[in-house]
Amino acid sequence: MSEDHAAKLWDLLIIGAGPAGLSAAIYAGRGGLSALVLDKLGPGGQVALNHLVENYPGFPDGVEGMKLSEEMGRQAERFGAAMEVSEVTAVEIGDGRFSLTTEQGPRQGRALIIASGCAPRELGVPGERELYQRGVSYCATCDGPLYRGKDLVVIGGGNSAIWESLFLSKIARRVTVVHRRDQLRADHAVQQQAFAQDNIEFLWSHIVTAILGEDSVQGVRVRHVATGEEREMQADGVFVAVGVVPQTAFLPEEIARNDNGFVKVNAADLATSQAGAFAAGDVREGAFRQIACAVGDGALAYRSARHYLEGAH
Numbered sequence: 001m002s003e004d005h006a007a008k009l010w011d012l013l014i015i016g017a018g019p020a021g022l023s024a025a026i027y028a029g030r031g032g033l034s035a036l037v038l039d040k041l042g043p044g045g046q047v048a049l050n051h052l053v054e055n056y057p058g059f060p061d062g063v064e065g066m067k068l069s070e071e072m073g074r075q076a077e078r079f080g081a082a083m084e085v086s087e088v089t090a091v092e093i094g095d096g097r098f099s100l101t102t103e104q105g106p107r108q109g110r111a112l113i114i115a116s117g118c119a120p121r122e123l124g125v126p127g128e129r130e131l132y133q134r135g136v137s138y139c140a141t142c143d144g145p146l147y148r149g150k151d152l153v154v155i156g157g158g159n160s161a162i163w164e165s166l167f168l169s170k171i172a173r174r175v176t177v178v179h180r181r182d183q184l185r186a187d188h189a190v191q192q193q194a195f196a197q198d199n200i201e202f203l204w205s206h207i208v209t210a211i212l213g214e215d216s217v218q219g220v221r222v223r224h225v226a227t228g229e230e231r232e233m234q235a236d237g238v239f240v241a242v243g244v245v246p247q248t249a250f251l252p253e254e255i256a257r258n259d260n261g262f263v264k265v266n267a268a269d270l271a272t273s274q275a276g277a278f279a280a281g282d283v284r285e286g287a288f289r290q291i292a293c294a295v296g297d298g299a300l301a302y303r304s305a306r307h308y309l310e311g312a313h
């Protein structure tokens with residue numbers, strides 16, 4: 001199958017199988033375009049890491065992130081989009097086409113939608129990399145079940161940190177949220193759930209300066225942001241949830257990015273600085289990083305790509 005994929009000139013290449021990429025793929029398939037979606041992990045993106053999504057319309061009782069991702073993937077395939085689990089490492093532009101270097105060989109298309117999303121941001125403290133997967137994690141849904149009855153630290157104050165804390169509080173003995181300010185950034189409704197949970201504690205106005213342990217995590221060192229006072233806290237696991245960074249390192253210079261690495265777009269049609277290339281979802285500058293918005297972006301990017309292809313005939 002991959003050899004066929006290599007020989008073909010696709011109408012549309014879509015990098016990333018999160019909600020933005022899959023939404024574009026559903027529209028492309030239904031619209032009769034040949035579309036290939038590439039993702040290094042398969043359908044999902046960041047959504048698949050959420051144990052429960054409560055704010056996507058149509059699911060009044062919430063829906064598991066993994067299930068939502070899989071259903072979007074199935075829907076895209078049902079309408080004819082091709083899917084490949086393969087990492088894109090480079091994009092070249094020339095002769096009116098986009099040439100991707102992927103783990104499974106070259107892929108070529110006439111238009112491109114970049115929907116590669118974001119990856120968790122590292123905290124950047126001693127012990128973080130050394131103890132990764134030995135007590136340090138960026139995904140509560142993936143690793144939380146390993147910590148039954150344990151004491152955990154979650155770092156961050158956004159939606160991810162608080163959702164992860166809620167999930168972990170059902171498994172762990174105690175969850176301590178270490179946040180650098182004295183109020184959370186997470187949505188009000190989510191905050192209220194966390195404040196009501198007996199085994200979630202908050203350590204306000206502190207940063208983690210080191211993750212401690214030899215072979216596995218034993219604790220963290222924290223510092224009060226105002227007084228500078230430092231102390232050590234025991235913990236069996238540390239979940240880092242301090243935001244995200246865009247996955248754009250594989251893009252060429254022709255596709256302009258801002259200082260933080262997000263792809264610059266024209267808000268009206270999601271066009272990038274390169275004709276024929278569009279960006280959708282969390283990877284684009286100015287996104288309200290929500291599933292509902294990513295899905296809308298995917299639809300808009302599809303429409304723009306379609307107009308581009310029709311104009312290019």
Ligand code: NAP
Nearest residue numbers: 055156157158159160161163180181185241242243244289
């Ligand atoms: P975020 O909203 O950017 O929050 C990052 C948190 O980490 C902030 O509280 C920030 O502190 C803190 N932080 C950043 N750098 C830090 C550092 N070096 N040291 C200590 N703390 C640091 O990121 P996110 O929570 O990953 O969410 C990403 C996006 O996905 C958001 O738009 C979010 O709404 C969305 N999301 C939505 C849901 C949902 O609705 N179900 C679930 C998960 C994520 P400050 O507050 O001081 O800046």
